[in-house]
Amino acid sequence: MSWTFVAVTSAILLWSPIVAAGSADLMARAAEAERAGDLDHAIELYGRTIEDAGSMDAVRVDAMMRRATVLEHLGHQEGALTDYDTVLALQPDNALAYNNRGRLRAELGRYRDAIADYDEALRLDATLGVAHDNRGAAWAALGNYEAAIADYNAALEIDPDHANAWNNRGGAYAQMGQFERAIADYDRAIALAPDFPYAFKNRGQSLLMLGAFDRALADFDRAIELDRGLASAFNGRGFAWFAKGELSRAIADYDEALRLDPALAEAYNGRGATYASKGQLDQAIADFDQAIALKPRLAAAYDNRAMVHLTKGNYRAAIEDFDTALRLDPTYVPSLRSRGLAHERLGQLAEAERDYGSALGLQADDPSLKAALERVRLHLRNL
Numbered sequence: 368m369s370w371t372f373v374a375v376t377s378a379i380l381l382w383s384p385i386v387a388a389g390s391a392d393l394m395a396r397a398a399e400a401e402r403a404g405d406l407d408h409a410i411e412l413y414g415r416t417i418e419d420a421g422s423m424d425a426v427r428v429d430a431m432m433r434r435a436t437v438l439e440h441l442g443h444q445e446g447a448l449t450d451y452d453t454v455l456a457l458q459p460d461n462a463l464a465y466n467n468r469g470r471l472r473a474e475l476g477r478y479r480d481a482i483a484d485y486d487e488a489l490r491l492d493a494t495l496g497v498a499h500d501n502r503g504a505a506w507a508a509l510g511n512y513e514a515a516i517a518d519y520n521a522a523l524e525i526d527p528d529h530a531n532a533w534n535n536r537g538g539a540y541a542q543m544g545q546f547e548r549a550i551a552d553y554d555r556a557i558a559l560a561p562d563f564p565y566a567f568k569n570r571g572q573s574l575l576m577l578g579a580f581d582r583a584l585a586d587f588d589r590a591i592e593l594d595r596g597l598a599s600a601f602n603g604r605g606f607a608w609f610a611k612g613e614l615s616r617a618i619a620d621y622d623e624a625l626r627l628d629p630a631l632a633e634a635y636n637g638r639g640a641t642y643a644s645k646g647q648l649d650q651a652i653a654d655f656d657q658a659i660a661l662k663p664r665l666a667a668a669y670d671n672r673a674m675v676h677l678t679k680g681n682y683r684a685a686i687e688d689f690d691t692a693l694r695l696d697p698t699y700v701p702s703l704r705s706r707g708l709a710h711e712r713l714g715q716l717a718e719a720e721r722d723y724g725s726a727l728g729l730q731a732d733d734p735s736l737k738a739a740l741e742r743v744r745l746h747l748r749n750l
Contacts, residue, residue, distance in 0.1 A: 393419055394430060406437050413437070424457045432464065439471055447471055462492035470501050478505045496525035500532040503539070512539040530560035538569055546573040564593035568600040575607055583607045598628035602637060609641050617641045632662035640671050648675050666695035670702045673709075682709045700730045704739070711743060716750075719743045 397412030413434035420426035435450035451468035454461055469484030485502035488495055503518030519536035522529055537552030553570035556563055571586030587604035590597055605620035621638035624631055639654030655672035658665055673688030689706035692699060707722030723740040730736060 394426070397430070397433070401433070401437060406441055409437050410434055410441075428454050428458055428461065428464075432467070435467065435471075439474075444471060444475055460491055462488040462495050462498070465491065466495060466498045466501060469498070469505070473501065473505045473508065478508050481505045494525055496522040496529055496532070499525065500529060500535060503532070504535055507535070507539050507542065512543050515539045528559055530556045530563055530566070533559065534563065534566045534569060537566075537573070541569070541573050541576070546576050549573045550577075562593055564590040564597055564600065567593065568597060568603060571600070571603050571607070575603065575610070578610075580607050580610050584611075596627055598624045598631050598634070601627065602631060602634045605634065605637050605641070609637065609644070614641050614645050630661055632658040632665050632668070635661065636665060636668045636671060639668070643671065643675050643678075648679060651675050664695055666692045666699065666702075669695070670699065670705075673702070674705060677705060677709055680712075682713050685709045686713075698729055700726045700733075703729070704736060707739065707743075711739075716743050716747050720747065 393412050393416040397409050397416060400406070400409040400412055413430045416430040417427050417434075420430065431450040431454050435447040435454075438444075438447040438450065448468065448471060451464050451471065454464040455468070458464065465484045465488035469481040469488065472478075472484060473481035482502055482505050485498045485505065488498040489502070492498075499518045499522035503515040503522065506512070506518060507515035516536055516539050519532050519539065522532040523536070526532070533552045533556035537549040537556065540546070540552060541549035550570055550573050553566050553573065556566040557570070560566065567586045567590040571583040571590065574580075574583035574586060584604060584607045587600050587607060590600040591604070594600070601620045601624035605617045605624060608614070608617035608620060618638060618641050621634045621641065624634040625638070628634070635654045635658035639651045639658065642648070642654060643651035652672060652675055655668050655675070658668040659672070662668070669688045669692035673685040673692065676682070676685035676688060686706055686709045689702050689709065692702045693706070696702070703722045703726035707719045707726065710716070710719035710722060720740065720743045723736055723743060727733065727736045727740055
């Protein structure tokens with residue numbers, strides 16, 4: 368799930384009208400360069416503004432806030448952090464700077480540091496809805512979806528038209544398995560922001576989970592139309608094609624997702640599952656290997672690789688992968704069922720009985736599991 372964080376530049380002009388003409392001209396030229404996409408030149412001009420401002424802290428702060436957002440856009444996170452640190456040394460009560468530094472820390476994976484910054488931003492300005500939204504995204508990234516939803520609710524109380532908060536709250540509901548509620552939130556986000564690619568992509572993912580593959584495809588198509596660089600939308604559409612049995616189209620979308628984002632483990636996992644369905648088992652294993660190398664806690668990749676080992680008759684290798692998948696997700700019934708089958712094929716009937724029994728305890732109305740458990744118990748009685 369993708370959580371979107373929001374930056375805020377100066378809400379108002381932060382410097383006094385009594386500003387040296389040189390600083391005002393440099394700031395205007397920097398802003399124009401930024402709008403024109405000449406970001407390196409914008410950084411240079413913001414730097415010259417900071418130097419020219421001398422002791423005028425308000426001008427320096429505004430220029431540093433703007434330069435930090437440009438630096439981050441160019442991937443210079445440490446430089447951006449340095450600017451926010453300096454801003455907060457000059458203006459310790461700058462809530463927007465705390466929000467923006469928190470957002471940057473979150474993007475670097477430093478979620479608890481980010482939450483501390485959002486806490487301070489909201490202490491300084493309880494009406495800063497974007498800080499609630501961003502703190503919610505940080506909580507969600509840590510897996511605390513209840514805390515995330517509480518923050519999204521607070522953000523929406525402050526600004527009911529905040530499309531990003533609707534989108535992010537939908538993501539939290541989706542992670543909790545509440546897909547209908549997630550879709551309702553994505554609907555609201557899209558109504559407020561019809562060109563919001565992440566909301567279409569996220570709604571498509573929830574529709575996938577409900578088996579609404581054609582509607583999901585339409586959402587992924589729209590997300591891609593809005594942002595051809597959105598790798599996760601190609602990944603989602605690949606899964607939708609896979610679910611519909613359109614395996615070649617699925618592989619084409621997974622290929623594009625990986626061209627855009629070579630570190631997208633989920634796309635390797637999805638493409639591997641598609642290769643496995645086509646009977647290309649060695650290619651499937653290669654993709655699962657890559658998915659696991661990129662994301663060692665991706666339980667689905669271990670389960671999928673185990674299924675290929677099981678298909679090839681490599682039962683011990685399959686059990687090893689099922690073991691890992693179940694350490695990561697102990698309640699995943701397909702892994703329990705398939706590990707039971709691998710044990711049964713190896714003649715390890717007590718282990719097979721344990722796995723089938725555990726799976727049946729989680730999915731009591733499955734007749735195939737009941738049959739498998741009875742079959743193993745019959746063999747054990749006849750020993």
